[in-house]
Amino acid sequence: MMSSVDPMAIRQGDRLALAKALTAIENGTPESQIIQEALFPYTGNAHLVGITGASGTGKSTLVNKLALALRGSKKGSLKKIAVIAVDPSSPFSGGALLGDRIRMQDLVGEEGIFIRSMASRGAMGGLAHNTAAFATVLDGAGYDPILIETVGAGQTEVEIAQLAHTVIVVEAPGLGDDIQAIKAGILEIADILVVNKADKPGAENTVRSLQAMLALAKGENSLLAAGKHMRQQLTSKMRSPEKISKGWAVPVLSTVATEGKGTAQLVQMINKHRAYLASSGLWQVKENERLRRDLEVIIHDLLVDQWERQVDPDQLEMVVSEVIQRKYPPVKAAESLLSIKS
Amino acid sequence: MMSSVDPMAIRQGDRLALAKALTAIENGTPESQIIQEALFPYTGNAHLVGITGASGTGKSTLVNKLALALRGSKKGSLKKIAVIAVDPSSPFSGGALLGDRIRMQDLVGEEGIFIRSMASRGAMGGLAHNTAAFATVLDGAGYDPILIETVGAGQTEVEIAQLAHTVIVVEAPGLGDDIQAIKAGILEIADILVVNKADKPGAENTVRSLQAMLALAKGENSLLAAGKHMRQQLTSKMRSPEKISKGWAVPVLSTVATEGKGTAQLVQMINKHRAYLASSGLWQVKENERLRRDLEVIIHDLLVDQWERQVDPDQLEMVVSEVIQRKYPPVKAAESLLSIKS
Numbered sequence: 001m002m003s004s005v006d007p008m009a010i011r012q013g014d015r016l017a018l019a020k021a022l023t024a025i026e027n028g029t030p031e032s033q034i035i036q037e038a039l040f041p042y043t044g045n046a047h048l049v050g051i052t053g054a055s056g057t058g059k060s061t062l063v064n065k066l067a068l069a070l071r072g073s074k075k076g077s078l079k080k081i082a083v084i085a086v087d088p089s090s091p092f093s094g095g096a097l098l099g100d101r102i103r104m105q106d107l108v109g110e111e112g113i114f115i116r117s118m119a120s121r122g123a124m125g126g127l128a129h130n131t132a133a134f135a136t137v138l139d140g141a142g143y144d145p146i147l148i149e150t151v152g153a154g155q156t157e158v159e160i161a162q163l164a165h166t167v168i169v170v171e172a173p174g175l176g177d178d179i180q181a182i183k184a185g186i187l188e189i190a191d192i193l194v195v196n197k198a199d200k201p202g203a204e205n206t207v208r209s210l211q212a213m214l215a216l217a218k219g220e221n222s223l224l225a226a227g228k229h230m231r232q233q234l235t236s237k238m239r240s241p242e243k244i245s246k247g248w249a250v251p252v253l254s255t256v257a258t259e260g261k262g263t264a265q266l267v268q269m270i271n272k273h274r275a276y277l278a279s280s281g282l283w284q285v286k287e288n289e290r291l292r293r294d295l296e297v298i299i300h301d302l303l304v305d306q307w308e309r310q311v312d313p314d315q316l317e318m319v320v321s322e323v324i325q326r327k328y329p330p331v332k333a334a335e336s337l338l339s340i341k342s
Numbered sequence: 343m344m345s346s347v348d349p350m351a352i353r354q355g356d357r358l359a360l361a362k363a364l365t366a367i368e369n370g371t372p373e374s375q376i377i378q379e380a381l382f383p384y385t386g387n388a389h390l391v392g393i394t395g396a397s398g399t400g401k402s403t404l405v406n407k408l409a410l411a412l413r414g415s416k417k418g419s420l421k422k423i424a425v426i427a428v429d430p431s432s433p434f435s436g437g438a439l440l441g442d443r444i445r446m447q448d449l450v451g452e453e454g455i456f457i458r459s460m461a462s463r464g465a466m467g468g469l470a471h472n473t474a475a476f477a478t479v480l481d482g483a484g485y486d487p488i489l490i491e492t493v494g495a496g497q498t499e500v501e502i503a504q505l506a507h508t509v510i511v512v513e514a515p516g517l518g519d520d521i522q523a524i525k526a527g528i529l530e531i532a533d534i535l536v537v538n539k540a541d542k543p544g545a546e547n548t549v550r551s552l553q554a555m556l557a558l559a560k561g562e563n564s565l566l567a568a569g570k571h572m573r574q575q576l577t578s579k580m581r582s583p584e585k586i587s588k589g590w591a592v593p594v595l596s597t598v599a600t601e602g603k604g605t606a607q608l609v610q611m612i613n614k615h616r617a618y619l620a621s622s623g624l625w626q627v628k629e630n631e632r633l634r635r636d637l638e639v640i641i642h643d644l645l646v647d648q649w650e651r652q653v654d655p656d657q658l659e660m661v662v663s664e665v666i667q668r669k670y671p672p673v674k675a676a677e678s679l680l681s682i683k684s
Contacts, residue, residue, distance in 0.1 A: 040671035298676040329382035334640040
């Protein structure tokens with residue numbers, strides 16, 4: 001099969017080839033698989049940093065400033081930074097809104113920064129799946145770190161958080177009562193907490209309530225324990241080596257992204273967390289878990305594909321109509337289609 | 343197999359048996375399947391009403407008032423109303439918060455109203471799947487309508503919305519800028535819009551901006567068109583008969599749930615939408631689609647179960663470690679495990 005995107009061109013820094021590869025992933029073309037496979041041996045180096053939080057927290061502006069600061073953080077040389085902007089909260093409206101896109105556009109012309117919004121509409125195979133594929137390609141292309149910006153707190157959010165080595169949860173003062181933050185259900189996955197818009201009234205309170213929640217989480221019946229339980233739920237039936245480390249104390253930082261205040265400290269903390277992951281062995285644990293999950297998802301997809309290719313469509317339609325007539329329940333129908341005795 | 347819950351007791355109105363059946367579903371026990379299968383022939387009657395919106399909109403209070411109003415809406419007799427409270431936005435904290443639970447407790451003692459919070463933590467097989475199973479059992483038990491309350495706007499949300507015949511999206515004034523409502527990405531799935539806390543400042547503005555968005559959505563490049571596109575994406579590869587009807591103009595209602603204001607109008611509108619669904623044939627279309635999707639999900643689960651039972655765990659571990667060493671990419675590994683030639 002002829003491939004119109006040369007994976008080695010991506011390795012050599014061809015941004016157009018890179019952009020085309022990401023589009024191929026979004027469109028779910030067979031070529032996207034070929035590209036990922038070709039780049040796979042070169043992956044495993046990039047620091048994947050998830051940045052999540054409700055809209056209204058100024059998250060996009062923060063990501064913008066962070067990308068610029070990270071690029072210059074390595075002495076003597078510029079790093080290649082990538083930003084993936086995902087909007088899983090809007091399955092219908094096709095991804096980021098104009099407002100976000102405009103703010104993000106600031107980075108489009110910057111050397112060494114590659115930015116891509118993920119179209120959530122029409123995403124073949126799910127947002128989390130595509131985000132992982134984007135990360136593979138950008139990692140293989142030598143981008144490091146890769147910032148993954150997401151909105152909301154659904155299941156997709158959790159999946160994307162699992163992908164990242166470091167998860168930053170962004171809050172802001174005045175977004176509703178304190179309980180709101182708990183409801184979001186994403187605090188438990190945070191490695192770093194950021195209170196953005198720290199110049200606004202109530203910022204001190206937001207910092208304090210986050211710190212109080214973190215302190216609470218150290219107890220036995222804690223949010224962290226709940227998070228751990230959930231992670232165990234989420235991990236597959238395959239044997240999983242993940243352990244929740246107690247060696248990292250989640251910090252609460254304050255930023256004013258519009259003025260660049262606190263960005264340098266956040267960069268330091270991101271790098272500190274990376275060093276912690278490496279020295280504790282957690283980096284390798286996370287990496288292994290991720291590949292294991294990838295493999296599992298692919299296996300499931302292939303199983304469904306196999307079945308769909310071999311099923312008789314007329315038989316399927318007949319069974320569907322018998323279920324609709326309530327002749328027998330869906331489980332019985334499925335078992336008969338798969339020739340399983342219950 | 344001995345079953346400790348008698349499905350016929352559920353049919354006859356035994357609330358304890360019903361509660362036990364729902365617990366069996368949450369725990370994913372084999373018995374839960376038996377119960378669903380026994381009740382399946384009696385299902386297909388209940389009006390499933392989804393009520394969704396961000397936290398802070400007073401949604402739980404509205405659902406509470408709505409359940410009471412619906413119960414008395416049929417002249418001369420009380421209806422049996424069920425409420426399923428789902429909190430998919432909090433995968434870690436185990437479902438509804440204390441605040442919500444307390445408000446919901448108002449209904450616990452009410453005759454003819456059955457209420458159940460779904461524990462999202464530890465939900466086997468996913469929230470959307472369990473919500474559908476809950477609806478099946480409650481439908482079979484004669485509850486009608488069944489109110490399904492959810493929070494957030496993730497993929498789980500969309501799946502639960504697909505389950506409902508009628509989707510009510512609740513907004514409230516002062517929850518952030520107008521763009522927030524669009525970001526939520528759930529307006530496109532609304533059959534009825536409600537601005538609750540309509541006595542608060544800014545309520546008029548919220549109503550107007552929702553109406554403006556609905557007007558906008560009638561255009562060609564509309565949110566509705568995007569929604570339709572998404573629905574097509576979501577529906578399976580099996581042939582799907584769903585058509586988006588143009589016969590229903592989404593109304594915007596105002597309520598003050600704490601005082602019961604607007605509740606009667608909302609009940610009327612819910613019943614009007616039900617009548618519309620029946621007369622237009624959409625009720626049957628939705629019902630068919632739902633059973634078709636149920637069947638598909640069950641087939642996928644069974645395929646994975648089958649594979650997990652027959653795979654050699656040692657071979658699996660070997661392949662995983664070779665992927666981690668980057669000897670070959672996950673897709674190749676999956677194909678070799680499934681003996682597929684690529």
